[in-house]
Amino acid sequence: MTQPPDQRTDARSQTVPTDEQARVEAAAARTGAGIAALRDHPALAPVLRNLGLLVVLALLCVVGTSTSPNFLTVDNFRNILVSSSVIGVVTVGMTFVIIGGGIDLSVGALVALSSVWASTVASQSHGAAVMILCAVLVGTGAGIVNGVLIAYGRLVPFIATLAMMVSARGLAAKMADNKTQIVTVQQINDIALKEYAGIPLLAIIFGAVVLAGWLVLNRTTFGRRTFALGGSSEATRLAGININVHTVLLYALSGACCGIAAVMLLARTTTGSSTHGELYELDAIAAVIIGGTLLTGGRGTLVGSILGVFVFTTITNIFILNNLATSVQNITKGVIIVAAVLVQTRATSRHVST
Amino acid sequence: MSSEPVPSDPAGSPLLSMSGIVKDFPGVRALDGVDLEVRAGEVHCLLGQNGAGKSTLIKVLSGAHTPDTGEIRWQGRPVTLSTPTAAINQGIATIYQELDLVDGLSVAENIYLGHEVAPGGITRRRAQNAAAGEVLGRLGHTDISPTREVGTLSSARKQIVSMARALSRQARLIVMDEPSAVLAQDEVENLFRVIRELTGQGVAVVYISHRLEEIRAIGDRLTVLKDGRTVATDLPAASTSTSEVVSLMTGRSIEYVFPPRPPKPTTSRPTLLTVDHLSLDDVVRDVSFTVAEGQIVGIAGLVGSGRSELLETLYGARRRTAGAVTFDGRVLPRGRVTSSVRRGMGLAPEERKSQALLLEESVLRNVSLSSLPHFSRFGWMSRRKERHDVTAGLASLQVRPSDPGRPARTLSGGNQQKVVLARWLLGDTRLLLLDEPTRGVDVGARTELYKLIRQIADDGVGVVVVSSDVPEVLGLADHVLVMRDGTAIHQGPADELDETRVLDMILEGTAA
Incomplete structure (x- = not known):
């Protein structure tokens, strides 16, 4: 208390950078100066950001290889890719919505509705192209309804998409008359059978959607505005950006992804059904969350979400190879979600405290 | 709860006396030797321009800030108000402009929130409602039903509920921060009536307002703050002239240098x-x-x-x-x-952190947010042009540190404001x-x-x-x-x- 107050102010204002410095220095000492320098290298940044998930994936591969002789085979990796592809496409749309500060609970129901609508007798009579167009348009249209309810109707995203989830599945059941619709158009079924250079067409579609999504998120004004909207909708609005239009576009994009996923599912199962895509919303949200995207929006990566999808699909794959019950599988998934979010919140709270 | 019997105040000894209160924040000294003396049963008015230190002083009184130096004596004894709970337990209650009531609870539940009438942990709703009704009656407001949901009350009535809560905690000093700001004229008169009820029961009120006519109507004594210091105290509230008050509030010890105005243009612009x-x-x-x-x-x-x-x-x-x-x-x-x-047009809003900036995003992305079309063709960003233009803009405003990759959160207030200016100047x-x-x-x-x-x-x-x-x-x-x-x-x-x-x-x- 004897210290002159002025000096004390100085000391206090310096504590923040000193702490930061100390931490950085300690980290550098731990990892070695060379690695610390590498950390800032732009090419390595995405790898390091998702280091946790890559480690988990590597561990899963070790577990898979040691428990089943069939795990480490080309066929099995192709399996993992194909079973990741449908939910993966849905997850791309979900990543946009969550980074933009929203949530879309209707994705599973929209996949079902799109698959049923595209596989009605009338739709099938027009051939594959019309079926694909129909699926994507139905998904996009329902997404626009979500967006309009949220942006202009001022509904909370959770409520609006919950309502859509229930009613879209209801509509799908009504249209299909609670029956499973068989796809007789061979070109659609071929999507699941074709391969190019040994890579299944489904995986190629998945890859193309991810690439397009990554470019839109990271290289376009649309992507920029998505991050801004999720970071602070008020600041984004006052910066002169039409946040209502942007919100509608985000949910439309998510719906369009559901439409694409519906086509892929039509091909894989050769059926359209109102029970398709059940719990996709939870799988997609879980993948986005363990991929490091903040549920409150503003921050996240598409690469992380996709790695999240691979983690979940690989777990399922290992359990199937070992003939284990799905109950144990679900427990494992739950543990992984909690662990990932714990790591994430600790990382953010450390940010805030500095 | 310290509802201990009040020591018989020696005649004239003040209820509260603060002396030499100093409070520093990084870069700013908010309080620089404030003295304040409040007697039981008086309405003591606090005046000062924006930034004179009134809010900080209130926060010291309510236990939200701990002063760096200075002494607070309460009922003649030195005390430290280290937490809001400590202040409330001493009998000092603060009523903020944004009232801290829970809208979904009843009036009685709000009044007794945190010190419920619940022997053994079981709530006695009827007893609590009766007690709340009694406290409201002391304020002359038997018309507010203890069972009414607070969210359905007007702001004037919510204010009364806040005061009832203070009374229910045996508050001997109630600090009111611009209570009339949210009230209509007839509601202000009612507020004054309630304040007189309180002072009649020996409760002291520290009343903060910018409206001199109110201070004359309700106040007993006046303390004026300027630049974190007490410049006058013990002024009679009713008879101090406006010109005297204004002259005490004006003039500052720190003079800012303003750039010269350009000569008046000969032709109108x-x-x-x-x-x-x-x-x-x-x-x-x-x-x-x-x-x-x-x-x-x-x-x-x-x-x-x-x-x-x-x-x-x-x-x-x-x-x-x-x-x-x-x-x-x-x-x-x-x-x-x-x-x-x-x-x-461009706006740099009042709440910079919530209305203008994306705190977690880089300075670069904050600056370019409003002029993304300038850096894109058909929505495709030209990141090199963006970085180039933003860097130039930051340099011309001398934003420090100049690294556009830093998160906006890490900048000082002045540099954050420059980032907002840079955003608009870029377009x-x-x-x-x-x-x-x-x-x-x-x-x-x-x-x-x-x-x-x-x-x-x-x-x-x-x-x-x-x-x-x-x-x-x-x-x-x-x-x-x-x-x-x-x-x-x-x-x-x-x-x-x-x-x-x-x-x-x-x-x-x-x-x-």
Whole structure:
């Protein structure tokens, strides 16, 4: 208390950078100066950001290889890719919505509705192209309804998409008359059978959607505005950006992804059904969350979400190879979600405290 | 709960006495030796300009801030109010402007929140309601039912509930921060009646208000703060003249250097913005003014006088209810920020951290946010051009640190404000609206900001500056509007006004 107050102010204002410095220095000492320098290298940044998930994936591969002789085979990796592809496409749309500060609970129901609508007798009579167009348009249209309810109707995203989830599945059941619709158009079924250079067409579609999504998120004004909207909708609005239009576009994009996923599912199962895509919303949200995207929006990566999808699909794959019950599988998934979010919140709270 | 019997106050010994209170924040000394003495049963008024230290003093009293040095004596004994709970347990209650009530609970539940009538943990609803009714009765408000849900009450009645809560905790001193700001005239009279009930029971009230007529009506004594110091105390509230109060509040020890105004142009400059009889419900009423290219228009007034709302309405962030805004020869549509921005308007809002910045994003992305179309073709970003232009913009405003990759959160207040300015200067902004541009900006950085704002104007940009700081408005602006209760009560060139006259108008409501 004897210290002159002025000096004390100085000391206090310096504590923040000193702490930061100390931490950085300690980290550098731990990892070695060379690695610390590498950390800032732009090419390595995405790898390091998702280091946790890559480690988990590597561990899963070790577990898979040691428990089943069939795990480490080309066929099995192709399996993992194909079973990741449908939910993966849905997850791309979900990543946009969550980074933009929203949530879309209707994705599973929209996949079902799109698959049923595209596989009605009338739709099938027009051939594959019309079926694909129909699926994507139905998904996009329902997404626009979500967006309009949220942006202009001022509904909370959770409520609006919950309502859509229930009613879209209801509509799908009504249209299909609670029956499973068989796809007789061979070109659609071929999507699941074709391969190019040994890579299944489904995986190629998945890859193309991810690439397009990554470019839109990271290289376009649309992507920029998505991050801004999720970071602070008020600041984004006052910066002169039409946040209502942007919100509608985000949910439309998510719906369009559901439409694409519906086509892929039509091909894989050769059926359209109102029970398709059940719990996709939870799988997609879980993948986005363990991929490091903040549920409150503003921050996240598409690469992380996709790695999240691979983690979940690989777990399922290992359990199937070992003939284990799905109950144990679900427990494992739950543990992984909690662990990932714990790591994430600790990382953010450390940010805030500095 | 320290409901211990009050030691028989030796005659004249004050209930509360604070002396030499000092409180430092990084870069700012908020309190620099404040003395305050409050007697039991009196209404003690606290006056001071924006930034004089009133809010910090309240926070020290309520236990939210701990002073660095100085002594607080309560009922003759030294105390430390280290937490809000400690202050409440001593019997010091604070009623903030944004009332801290739970809307979903009943009146009685709110009054007894945290000290429920619940022996053994089982709530005795009937007993609690009866007790609440009794406390409300002491305030002369038997008309408020203890079982009513608080969310359905008017703000005036919520205030009464807050006071009842303080009473139920045996408060002996109640601090009221601008209680009349949310009240209509007849509600103010009721508030005064309640305050007299309280003081009649020996409770002391520290009353903060900018309205001298209220202070004369309810106050016993007056303490004036300036620059974190007590400049006068023990003044009789009823008989101290306005001119004496104003002269105590004005003049400051730290003088900011304002850039010189350019010589008056010989030919009149083209008008950029015409605000014509603009209204927003009751908040902004019938305001008209113009801004020319290169002109700085300052808007002075108290918080709640409608200044910020005026800016936001003409920007399109709020939907005007009457009048017109003409910018660059065209009438702007109502409530459409996008079209204002497209035509070249930019707003630096009052709450920089929540309304202007994306704190977690890089400075680069914060700056380019409003001019993304400049850096893209068909939505595809040219990141090299973006980085190049943003870096140049940051350099010309001397933002420190200059690294555009840093998160905006890590910058100081002054540099964050420059990031917001850089955002608008990057686009072809021709009219800048600045709401409290130096709020949270430390002393040294202010002068630099003033110079920047003048430079921006000299480049032909029209500027509107809103500030609670009267010298800032007078020093920076060419033309000044004085606002009170939503209307512009005075307009004129800045060099024909002085601080005393403006304060007079703001406090007394007398137009010059």
